Every structure is written in C-alpha cells, then in structure tokens.
C-alpha cells in the first residue's frame with residue numbers, strides 16, 4: 001500500500017520504561033520519514049537532514065538509556081555502551097555507500113534492522129533489570 005509506514009510500531013517493541021519507549025518511537029518516526037522521502041523520489045536529498053536529526057536525537061536517547069543503566073548499576077553497562085558507540089560509525093559507512101551508489105534504501109534498511117534488532121534483543125536484556133531495581137511497574 002502506498003504511504004504505508006515502513007516500520008509500524010508494535011507494542012511488542014515496548015520495554016515498559018515510558019521515556020525510553022517514547023524515544024524509540026521518535027527514532028522510528030524519523031526512519032519512517034526517510035522512507036517517505038525515498039518513496040517520493042527525494043531520498044538522496046533527505047539523507048543528510050534525516051541523519052543530522054537522528055544523530056542528535058540518538059545522542060540524547062543513548063544518554064537517557066545509559067543514565068538508567070547507571071543508576072540501577074546494570075552489570076551489562078559497558079557492553080551496551082560499546083554497541084551504542086558502533087552505531088554512528090556504521091551508519092556513516094553505509095551512507096557513504098548509499099550516496100555513491102545513489103541508493104538511499106541502503107541506509108534506510110540498515111537503520112531499520114539495527115534499531116528493531118537492538119531494541120528487541122539488546123535493550124530487552126536490561127529492561128527487566130532496570131524496572132525491578134527502580135520499581136517501574
């Protein structure tokens with residue numbers, strides 16, 4: 001269907017930590033906007049502004065997640081931060097390819113796979129721990 005969302009948020013992606021879930025939805029919304037512009041044939045023009053927004057917002061988001069991990073003394077903190085640190089480098093690498101091949105879909109696909117995979121695999125490792133430590137219902 002034309003104009004369908006690239007990533008439809010599913011409640012199974014929620015961690016149950018409201019601000020983190022909200023930020024994840026914000027990131028997904030930005031990825032969906034890139035998809036919209038790609039469909040409109042304006043993907044290459046949209047890449048730079050989209051990535052600028054994502055970079056700044058992702059920075060805020062990672063700081064939030066890392067603060068939650070820190071105050072609850074989550075034992076996987078260091079490993080998780082390493083995963084966060086790899087994202088921007090990988091995004092820039094893929095985007096360089098996307099620009100040289102004129103295929104903004106490469107960045108789009110990478111972002112979807114990284115974020116949905118990260119949320120559902122890596123973030124779900126810390127969520128129960130943090131919720132228990134901080135008494136989040």
Ligand SMILES: [Fe+2]
Pocket residue numbers: 065080084118122123
């Ligand atoms: Fe994370």
